[in-house]
Amino acid sequence: MTFDLELIDLKKVYPGGTLAVEAFNLQVSKGEFVSFVGPSGCGKTTTLRMIAGLESITAGRLMIRGTDYTEVPTEKRPTATIFQNYAIFPHMTVRQNMEFGLKVRNLAADEIKRRVDSMLEKLELTDVADEKERVLSGGQKQRLALGRGLVTEPDILLLDEPLGALDANLRKSIQEELKVLQRELGITFVFVTHAQSEAISMGDRVVVMNSGRVEQISTPFELYTRPQSPFVARFVGRNKIIAGTLAGTDGDRTVIKTRFGTISGVPTFTQGTASEGAEAMAVVPSEYVSIQDVSAAEESGRDGVTGVVTQIDPVGHVAFVTVRLDETQEIRLETYRKKIEDMSLENGAEVRLTWLPERTSIVLDAA
Numbered sequence: 101m102t103f104d105l106e107l108i109d110l111k112k113v114y115p116g117g118t119l120a121v122e123a124f125n126l127q128v129s130k131g132e133f134v135s136f137v138g139p140s141g142c143g144k145t146t147t148l149r150m151i152a153g154l155e156s157i158t159a160g161r162l163m164i165r166g167t168d169y170t171e172v173p174t175e176k177r178p179t180a181t182i183f184q185n186y187a188i189f190p191h192m193t194v195r196q197n198m199e200f201g202l203k204v205r206n207l208a209a210d211e212i213k214r215r216v217d218s219m220l221e222k223l224e225l226t227d228v229a230d231e232k233e234r235v236l237s238g239g240q241k242q243r244l245a246l247g248r249g250l251v252t253e254p255d256i257l258l259l260d261e262p263l264g265a266l267d268a269n270l271r272k273s274i275q276e277e278l279k280v281l282q283r284e285l286g287i288t289f290v291f292v293t294h295a296q297s298e299a300i301s302m303g304d305r306v307v308v309m310n311s312g313r314v315e316q317i318s319t320p321f322e323l324y325t326r327p328q329s330p331f332v333a334r335f336v337g338r339n340k341i342i343a344g345t346l347a348g349t350d351g352d353r354t355v356i357k358t359r360f361g362t363i364s365g366v367p368t369f370t371q372g373t374a375s376e377g378a379e380a381m382a383v384v385p386s387e388y389v390s391i392q393d394v395s396a397a398e399e400s401g402r403d404g405v406t407g408v409v410t411q412i413d414p415v416g417h418v419a420f421v422t423v424r425l426d427e428t429q430e431i432r433l434e435t436y437r438k439k440i441e442d443m444s445l446e447n448g449a450e451v452r453l454t455w456l457p458e459r460t461s462i463v464l465d466a467a
């Protein structure tokens with residue numbers, strides 16, 4: 101099986117010594133939409149630039165459709181890059197901007213016209229073809245930047261925070277357009293963003309990066325439900341996290357001992373690779389946690405912790421409830437306002453937070 105894009109132990113050390121990317125391994129199939137996400141400075145842009153050939157590769161290999169491109173100059177790579185600021189040439193018209201990359205590649209004039217006309221049409225830019233950047237709307241600029249990359253017919257389109265300059269509403273609608281367009285074209289997209297919600301809503305798979313290293317590569321659903329590291333558990337979604345130590349196994353489940361009792365869950369590491377007493381955490385996505393009266397009959401088959409309500413903040417039809425487990429930990433939970441009313445919940449009430457053990461991931465805390 102040949103992958104569209106393959107990163108093998110990719111590494112980047114900048115002159116001056118900054119280790120920006122290390123041990124990056126990734127295999128991308130044709131037509132896949134992969135998002136890179138992580139905090140500022142984690143190495144997303146550096147990786148994208150190495151793929152584009154805009155930055156040299158310190159060690160490792162870069163393969164595109166089975167061919168080694170590690171040392172191939174940028175203009176000979178079947179990639180196109182779209183930058184956050186779009187880098188549109190202000191003195192050129194929309195049409196000229198689109199023609200630029202094709203002229204650089206010495207395509208025949210009639211071929212250039214054919215491709216540009218069809219891209220203008222596809223991106224609904226025909227009406228502004230003779231306009232310059234300054235009269236374009238945010239969405240039109242974004243589409244021009246996209247068209248300029250796509251018109252070169254790349255195998256792989258690299259996008260570095262291409263929606264960062266747009267306001268929230270436009271961003272949302274362009275996210276959807278981009279996704280539809282990508283499916284239509286069947287081109288592989290590598291999409292960089294620091295917004296986890298965007299990475300998750302756009303990507304077929306998501307690569308979470310932290311300090312130059314890959315933390316996890318998963319489908320969005322896996323990332324939400326089975327974080328493999330403390331970093332991912334905190335960075336992605338809205339997880340409730342309770343720290344403890346490994347205390348044993350119960351069939352396929354792993355049991356940890358915490359200050360609030362034992363908690364069991366699905367290990368996101370191979371059972372047996374960590375010894376008893378090792379630091380670990382139980383991670384439960386917020387939406388699976390429910391709040392119950394402590395006096396209510398214990399529901400069998402649910403895990404949980406007990407605490408005291410310290411704050412209730414109603415916001416419209418939902419309410420945020422803060423539950424203090426002990427002097428070191430509070431859990432804040434979103435629930436329905438009606439539920440708070442039905443339970444006659446007040447500050448000082450003792451409650452139980454419960455969930456199904458299969459929703460829990462047990463994550464090793466290697467730190």
Ligand SMILES: Nc1ncnc2c1ncn2[C@@H]1O[C@H](COP(=O)(O)OP(=O)(O)OP(=O)(O)O)[C@@H](O)[C@H]1O
Binds near residue numbers: 118119120138142
């Ligand atoms: N040209 C350069 N020379 C030296 N160090 C650099 C250079 N470009 C980036 N770095 C460093 O490499 C690391 C990774 O930077 P990079 O730009 O790849 O991060 P990023 O994930 O894209 O961040 P952001 O979300 O802020 O765009 C950072 O520590 C950064 O300071």
Ligand SMILES: [Mg+2]
Binds near residue numbers: 144145146
């Ligand atoms: Mg960047």
